[in-house]
Amino acid sequence: MPVSGRDYPRTWDQFLDWFPDEAACRRYLEGIRWRGGFVCPSCGEPGEAFRGSRGRWICRHCRYQCTVTAGTVFDKTRTSLRSWMAAVWYITNQKQGVTALGLQRVLGLGSYQTAWAMLHRLRRAMIRPGRERLSGVVEVDESVIGRSPPNRTSDTEQKQRLVEKVKALQSIVVIAVEVKEPKGFGRIRLRRVSDTSAASVLPFVKDSIEPGSLVRTDGSWAYHKLTKHGYRRDRNVMLDSDDPAHVSMPAVHRVAALLKRWLLGTHQGAVKPKHLDYYLDEFTFRFNRRTSRSRGLLFYRMIEQAVVTEPVTYAQIAGKVKHQI
Ligand SMILES: [Zn+2]
16 A cells, blocks of 8 residues: 555655755656556666666566656656646546646646646546456446537428437437445446447447446336346336426436536536446546545555556547647
8 A cells, every 4th residue: 555655745745845856756756657666667677777867667577768758647747747747636636527728727837738738648547457456345327428419300401410419419328337335326337338239339338347346227228238247237217296306216317416416517518428438437437436534545546557557649649749748
């Protein structure tokens, strides 16, 4: 278990003491990436490496040269490591998350695009590969994210086009929430799916929930075969209720409401469907650590994941022209 003040700074003042320059940031990343000592990314040989110029390491076996950032989220960055560390600190210390504009201002970055791309790279470090699946009692249901089209039937072609446009910006997200007894929620998992069929939701359940768990769903046919995959199913069919506030999946309903509020609030509803997956990762990261008392520990965990997360280019993120981050 990492210790506050020994493995990560406790406060912003400590942060400034720990990371006065690039060399200090590099040493910190090296300590986390090569905890058990240097391992050559090329030949895989462990052991002492020569220190080259500008933070380079040279493998004694194969003479491969690399830096601690090679092959990580910080790969080939034009932004200082100090700014990256400050970005991680800022992101993990803001309970509701940050926008690219907010990050640009706080770090004094030259361009909005740089801040935007940094945030997207870091979102990719928020989900740990091989993380444990949910277990116990788990509610599962889908929710539609995005603005709802106007209710009135559209009489003109123009209005019809508007409805189509709004619909194109909607996404279906399947949500799984651990339900605790007697009350409260545990961890969550989210995934954008193309439709609500069994072919879309079953793979999510299998990836996200431990077999043997009690899975609470509505009457949807999509979950019909859960028991065949080793789950116990609690089919919760909404009965006619006089209470208008009654919902059949209260945990999913609550998480969906928080997710929508976060997308509308922090991100002002501007998230495009093609980027939604990464925002879902960030929301999951924040939700599952909502009770964490130590923000410094979140900083440490994110750095830890950032040095094992594959690099991604601006072109891959934006799907357009290359831009230096
Ligand atoms: Zn080597």
